[in-house]
Amino acid sequence: MSIQLHDTLQGKKVPFEPMTEGEVTMYLCGPTVYNYAHIGNARPAVVFDLLARVLRRRYKLTFARNITDVDDKIIAASQESGEPIGDITARYSKVYNDDMGALGVLPPDIEPHATQHIDVMIAMIQKLIDEGHAYEAEGHVLFDVASHAKYGELSKRDLREMIAGSRVEVAPYKKAAQDFVLWKPSTQDIPGWDSPWGRGRPGWHIECSAMAEKHLGDTIDIHAGGQDLVFPHHENECAQSSCAHGGAPFARYWLHNGFLSIDETKMSKSLGNVLLVHELIETIPGEVIRLALLSAHYRQPLDWSAETIASARRMLDRLYGAIRGIDVSAEARAAAEVPDGLIAALEDDINTPKAMAEFFSLARALNKSNDPAEMEAMAAQMYAAGELVGLLGSDPEAWFAGDADGDMPSDEIEALIAQRNEARAARDFQAADAIRDQLASAGVTIEDGAGGTTWRRNG
Numbered sequence: 380m381s382i383q384l385h386d387t388l389q390g391k392k393v394p395f396e397p398m399t400e401g402e403v404t405m406y407l408c409g410p411t412v413y414n415y416a417h418i419g420n421a422r423p424a425v426v427f428d429l430l431a432r433v434l435r436r437r438y439k440l441t442f443a444r445n446i447t448d449v450d451d452k453i454i455a456a457s458q459e460s461g462e463p464i465g466d467i468t469a470r471y472s473k474v475y476n477d478d479m480g481a482l483g484v485l486p487p488d489i490e491p492h493a494t495q496h497i498d499v500m501i502a503m504i505q506k507l508i509d510e511g512h513a514y515e516a517e518g519h520v521l522f523d524v525a526s527h528a529k530y531g532e533l534s535k536r537d538l539r540e541m542i543a544g545s546r547v548e549v550a551p552y553k554k555a556a557q558d559f560v561l562w563k564p565s566t567q568d569i570p571g572w573d574s575p576w577g578r579g580r581p582g583w584h585i586e587c588s589a590m591a592e593k594h595l596g597d598t599i600d601i602h603a604g605g606q607d608l609v610f611p612h613h614e615n616e617c618a619q620s621s622c623a624h625g626g627a628p629f630a631r632y633w634l635h636n637g638f639l640s641i642d643e644t645k646m647s648k649s650l651g652n653v654l655l656v657h658e659l660i661e662t663i664p665g666e667v668i669r670l671a672l673l674s675a676h677y678r679q680p681l682d683w684s685a686e687t688i689a690s691a692r693r694m695l696d697r698l699y700g701a702i703r704g705i706d707v708s709a710e711a712r713a714a715a716e717v718p719d720g721l722i723a724a725l726e727d728d729i730n731t732p733k734a735m736a737e738f739f740s741l742a743r744a745l746n747k748s749n750d751p752a753e754m755e756a757m758a759a760q761m762y763a764a765g766e767l768v769g770l771l772g773s774d775p776e777a778w779f780a781g782d783a784d785g786d787m788p789s790d791e792i793e794a795l796i797a798q799r800n801e802a803r804a805a806r807d808f809q810a811a812d813a814i815r816d817q818l819a820s821a822g823v824t825i826e827d828g829a830g831g832t833t834w835r836r837n838g
């Protein structure tokens with residue numbers, strides 16, 4: 380049976396067949412590197428890392444995730460801090476990779492940087508002008524949306540309705556409000572490259588189209604990103620690439636993850652509830668964050684709260700608990716296969732809740748067994764499954780090391796935190812404070828943040 384994936388363009392789950400037998404190309408829109416990634420940004424990175432792992436079992440995968448290192452937000456950050464742009468982008472792209480690495484995200488095969496592909500972008504823009512899909516106006520080059528009959532197909536928008544409904548002030552050099560920028564002029568104080576249209580810089584959308592073309596070809600198998608990218612980013616990428624390639628489809632399958640909220644609230648700077656991965660990993664193990672991000676199906680919304688984290692931690696405690704104390708030989712490891720049910724769940728449009736249920740049923744079977752050979756074989760299967768999904772990378776003893784003799788066990792700490800939350804909700808602050816004190820005397824510090832209560836052991 381083929382892998383099943385939900386394609387945004389077709390609006391349904393369909394069997395996945397690569398264009399070239401045995402080989403798959405995949406592109407994921409990567410970060411714009413001028414600040415730290417938040418936990419919402421980590422969702423596509425983790426989810427599509429898992430898809431990449433699943434695809435690699437069957438196919439030779441070429442996976443590209445770009446770095447957007449030229450963008451007006453980066454320029455603004457540099458102007459504000461006075462730090463050179465190259466220093467900002469170098470620092471934050473490294474931080475991004477380190478932070479995602481802490482969540483078990485494997486490096487992509489290719490990590491193209493936009494600034495190293497300006498020539499490819501210029502060539503693509505020139506082609507679009509030559510083919511009548513783009514026009515130059517006052518140092519800008521714009522994509523002529525009316526020249527592409529399929530515009531709106533991916534995001535299911537009707538261009539005429541869009542024009543009728545548009546209330547935005549239209550720049551005087553645009554033929555139509557929906558025409559979007561491929562190239563824009565740069566003043567001397569901001570980054571720019573020489574081009575047939577003067578010194579300037581690319582628009583965001585053309586960056587991905589050009590990098591995908593250069594590294595993966597005119598048509599790619601899978602294009603992925605967060606749901607908010609469907610329009611305008613992916614609609615525009617799709618229009619540019621297909622028009623630059625004589626109408627060839629840009630991506631054969633479009634995958635989009637749902638949004639992550641914090642305590643049922645949209646994450647936003649103005650609300651002050653933006654949780655940075657860089658900070659979360661200081662107190663929460665990367666595997667807990669990874670599992671929490673995978674706990675809901677990727678297309679569903681995911682709410683991030685203290686309970687999301689606590690529940691992921693409990694799940695990992697159960698998985699590590701099952702393999703704890705079992706010696707698994709290298710031979711047993713080599714012979715172990717990931718359970719079929721777990722693979723089938725992941726191959727069914729990355730059904731992680733079902734896959735985790737399969738993982739637990741293996742753990743339960745292992746807990747019940749008392750035949751040493753069977754236990755070793757099952758523990759080996761647990762490790763194989765963990766390797767596939769990016770979990771169980773620690774030694775079980777090290778995982779539980781925090782629960783050393785005399786320490787309050789993690790589940791007890793979490794139960795107390797839950798009780799304290801209930802007390803606080805009931806406005807019984809005396810009881811809440813008493814629990815905080817009880818935890819403090821057990822050497823556990825708790826912190827109430829936007830995403831709920833986190834805890835750590837002192838020392």
Ligand code: AMP
Nearest residue numbers: 411419420422423604605606637638639
């Ligand atoms: P950005 O830096 O805003 O382009 O976002 C990088 C990636 O994170 C994109 O794929 C976005 O769709 C995704 N993303 C941003 N915010 C969230 C969120 N709250 N939940 C899930 N994905 C998000």
Ligand code: ZN
Nearest residue numbers: 408409587612
């Ligand atoms: Zn993109």
